[in-house]
Amino acid sequence: MPNVITANRLTDGVVVYLAADGEWSEQIANARVADTDEETKALETEAENAVRERHVVGVYPMAVALNEGAVDPLSVRERIRAAHRTTLTEDWYDVPL
Amino acid sequence: MYRYDEFDHAFVRERVAEFKDQVERRLSGALTEEEFRPLRLRNGLYLQLHAYMLRIAIPYGVLNSRQLRQLAHIGRKWDRGYGHFTTRQNLQFNWVKLVDIPDVLAALAEVEMHCIQTSGNCVRNVTADPYAAAAVDELEDPRPWCEILRQWSTLHPEFSWLPRKFKIAISGAAEDRAATAFHDIGLRIVKGPKGENGFRVLVGGGMGRIPYVGQEIRSFLPKEHLLSYIESILRVYNLFGRRDNIHKARIKILVNQLGIDTFREAVEADWEATHKTAIDLPEDERHRIMSYFAPPELPERPARDEALAARRESDPAFANWYKHNVLAHRVPGYASIVISLKEPGRTPGDASSETMDLVADLAERFGHDEVRVNYTQNLVLPHVARADIPALYDALVEAGLATGNNELLGDMICCPGLDYCNLANARSIPIAKEIAKRFEDPARQELIGSLRLNMSGCINACGHHHAGNIGILGVDKKGTELYQITLGGSPKDDAAIGTIIGPGFRAEAVPQAIDTIVDTYLENRDEGESFLETWRRVGAAPFKEALYGAG
Numbered sequence: 001m002p003n004v005i006t007a008n009r010l011t012d013g014v015v016v017y018l019a020a021d022g023e024w025s026e027q028i029a030n031a032r033v034a035d036t037d038e039e040t041k042a043l044e045t046e047a048e049n050a051v052r053e054r055h056v057v058g059v060y061p062m063a064v065a066l067n068e069g070a071v072d073p074l075s076v077r078e079r080i081r082a083a084h085r086t087t088l089t090e091d092w093y094d095v096p097l
Numbered sequence: 098m099y100r101y102d103e104f105d106h107a108f109v110r111e112r113v114a115e116f117k118d119q120v121e122r123r124l125s126g127a128l129t130e131e132e133f134r135p136l137r138l139r140n141g142l143y144l145q146l147h148a149y150m151l152r153i154a155i156p157y158g159v160l161n162s163r164q165l166r167q168l169a170h171i172g173r174k175w176d177r178g179y180g181h182f183t184t185r186q187n188l189q190f191n192w193v194k195l196v197d198i199p200d201v202l203a204a205l206a207e208v209e210m211h212c213i214q215t216s217g218n219c220v221r222n223v224t225a226d227p228y229a230a231a232a233v234d235e236l237e238d239p240r241p242w243c244e245i246l247r248q249w250s251t252l253h254p255e256f257s258w259l260p261r262k263f264k265i266a267i268s269g270a271a272e273d274r275a276a277t278a279f280h281d282i283g284l285r286i287v288k289g290p291k292g293e294n295g296f297r298v299l300v301g302g303g304m305g306r307i308p309y310v311g312q313e314i315r316s317f318l319p320k321e322h323l324l325s326y327i328e329s330i331l332r333v334y335n336l337f338g339r340r341d342n343i344h345k346a347r348i349k350i351l352v353n354q355l356g357i358d359t360f361r362e363a364v365e366a367d368w369e370a371t372h373k374t375a376i377d378l379p380e381d382e383r384h385r386i387m388s389y390f391a392p393p394e395l396p397e398r399p400a401r402d403e404a405l406a407a408r409r410e411s412d413p414a415f416a417n418w419y420k421h422n423v424l425a426h427r428v429p430g431y432a433s434i435v436i437s438l439k440e441p442g443r444t445p446g447d448a449s450s451e452t453m454d455l456v457a458d459l460a461e462r463f464g465h466d467e468v469r470v471n472y473t474q475n476l477v478l479p480h481v482a483r484a485d486i487p488a489l490y491d492a493l494v495e496a497g498l499a500t501g502n503n504e505l506l507g508d509m510i511c512c513p514g515l516d517y518c519n520l521a522n523a524r525s526i527p528i529a530k531e532i533a534k535r536f537e538d539p540a541r542q543e544l545i546g547s548l549r550l551n552m553s554g555c556i557n558a559c560g561h562h563h564a565g566n567i568g569i570l571g572v573d574k575k576g577t578e579l580y581q582i583t584l585g586g587s588p589k590d591d592a593a594i595g596t597i598i599g600p601g602f603r604a605e606a607v608p609q610a611i612d613t614i615v616d617t618y619l620e621n622r623d624e625g626e627s628f629l630e631t632w633r634r635v636g637a638a639p640f641k642e643a644l645y646g647a648g
Contacts, residue, residue: 008144010123011194012196013144013147013151014147052209054124075576076515077515078525080515081146085516086526
C-alpha cells in the first residue's frame with residue numbers, strides 16, 4: 001500500500017507532508033509517495049532528520065490511495081488533517097486556511 | 098470576583114517568563130519534543146490534529162468583561178477569531194502558533210488569567226454552579242470555596258504528579274447544576290445537624306472509558322475542614338492509585354476496587370493523623386477570600402415589570418426565549434440570562450471574537466460586569482434587572498444569540514471530536530449540527546420539553562455522553578465512524594449512567610435514530626413526564642423495538 005509521511009510543523013503545528021523536493025508542504029498533493037516498505041523506511045529516516053533539525057514534530061507514515069494521480073488519505077482522520085479543517089462541516093464563521 | 102494580589106501577579110508573571118524561556122529553548126533545540134511536551138502540557142498547550150491548542154483556565158467559570166474582551170482580542174490576533182467553551186468551563190483556542198504562545202500568555206496575565214494546570218496529572222480547574230450567588234435555591238455561594246481550592250492546589254508540591262488528572266466540582270444549591278456526581282470529588286453545600294453549612298462529599302465519580310457515579314464518603318464535613326479533608330482524599334489516592342495503567346489510574350477505579358467503606362476508612366485514618374490546623378485555612382483568611390465574592394449591590398426593584406409582561410404577551414419569539422433562557426434570581430426584580438451558544442448551524446460551545454466582545458458589552462451594560470461559563474457550553478449573565486431584559490434580548494437577536502433552547506434538545510453538549518481532537522475516533526460537530534437542523538422547530542422542542550443530549554467523539558467522554566438523557570458516542574469501527582447511543586443518563590441529583598440501547602449507527606442514520614427515540618418517548622409518556630421519567634418507567638424495550646424492530 002502506498003504511504004506518505006506526515007507531521008506537524010514545529011513553529012505553528014500546521015499539518016505538513018514530506019514533499020518530493022525534500023521540503024515540507026501543507027498540500028498533500030505535493031507529498032512524495034512511497035510504494036514499498038523500503039521506500040517508506042527511507043522517507044521516515046529523512047523525516048527523522050527533519051525532527052532533529054526542528055522543522056517538524058510527530059512524524060508518521062500514513063496510507064494513501066492514488067486516484068488518477070491524486071493522493072487521497074484513506075482514513076477520515078487523515079482526510080480532515082489534509083483539508084486543514086473538517087471535510088464536511090461548513091461553519092458559520094469564515095475560517096481562513 | 099477574586100482579584101489578584103501582588104503574590105498572584107508575581108507568580109503568574111514568573112510562570113509566563115519561565116514558559117517563554119522553555120519555548121525559546123525548544124525552538125533553539127536545547128529541548129527535545131520529549132523534554133518539552135510535559136512542560137507545554139503543564140501550561141495548557143496541546144498539539145492537536147491541525148495545530149497547537151491552548152486551553153485557558155476560567156476559574157469556576159467566572160469572567161468579567163475585561164477578561165472576555167481580552168479573550169476576544171487573543172482570538173482575533175493570534176488565532177482564527179473564535180474559541181471553544183468546554184465542559185470544564187474553560188476556553189480553548191484551536192489554531193495558535195507555538196512561537197506566539199509567550200505573547201498570548203503575557204496577554205492573559207494582563208487580565209489575571211493563565212493556563213496553568215489545565216492539563217497534566219494535577220488538580221484541574223475547579224468547576225461550579227454557573228448561577229452562583231444568583232440562584233433562588235442556593236444555600237451558599239460555592240465560588241469562594243472554589244477559589245480556596247484553586248489557591249491550595251496551584252503547584253501543590255505533593256499533588257503535582259498524581260496518578261492521573263483530578264477534577265473537583267462544587268454546588269451550593271438545592272439542584273445540582275455542576276454535575277458533581279461525575280467528578281473525582283463532588284462537593285455539595287448542605288445543612289448540618291446544628292443548622293450550619295458544610296459539605297456533603299462525593300468521591301470516585303467520573304466518565305471516560307469506565308464511568309462511575311460518585312459515592313458519598315462523608316454526609317457532612319464542617320466547612321472549616323475542607324482543605325484538610327480533601328488533602329487526605331488526595332493523599333490516599335496519590336499513595337494507592339494505579340500508575341501502571343493509564344486507563345485504571347483515576348480515583349474512581351481505586352474507590353471502586355477498594356470499595357467506598359475501605360476507601361473511607363483509609364481517608365479518615367489519614368485525616369485523624371493530620372495536623373488539621375496546619376492545613377485548614379484560618380478563619381480570617383477565609384473571610385478575606387469570601388469578601389471578594391460579595392454579590393453586586395442590586396437595588397430593590399419591583400418583581401413585576403409591566404413592559405416586560407407586555408412584550409411577552411405580544412412577541413411569541415421573545416416569550417419562548419424568555420421561558421427557557423431567563424431564570425429566577427434570588428433578588429426580586431432581577432434574573433439570570435442564558436446566552437445560548439447552540440443556535441442551529443453553529444458548533445456548540447464556539448464563540449467568535451465578535452460574540453465575546455458583544456457579551457462583554459452586554460455584561461457591562463446590563464449585568465454588573467459578570468459573565469459565567471456553564472459546563473453545558475453556554476454563557477450566563479447572572480445579575481440582570483428584569484426591566485432590562487427586552488433591550489438585552491433585542492441586542493442578542495441582532496447578533497444571532499437569542500436561541501431560546503436552554504435545557505431543551507437543541508442545547509446539546511458536544512466535544513470538538515475528530516474535527517480538532519487528536520484523541521477522537523469520530524466527528525461530533527457535524528452530527529450535532531444535523532440533529533440541530535432536524536429539531537430546529539422551536540414548537541417541536543417545546544413539545545418534547547427538557548431533554549439533555551450529550552455527544553462525545555471518543556470514549557474519553559469530554560462531551561459527557563454517559564450523563565446525557567440521550568448520549569451519543571462516536572467510535573471507529575474498521576475505519577468507519579459509528580455512533581453508539583445510550584439512554585437514561587443524568588448529570589443531576591438523580592445522577593445516572595446511560596445504558597447502551599443497541600448496535601451503533603452510521604453518521605447519516607443518527608438524526609433519524611434520535612427522532613425515533615424522541616417519538617417513542619412522546620408516544621409512551623404520561624402527562625407531565627420527563628424523558629428520564631418515561632425511560633425509567635417503561636424501560637428499554639419500546640425504544641429498542643422502535644430503533645431495531647421486534648425480536
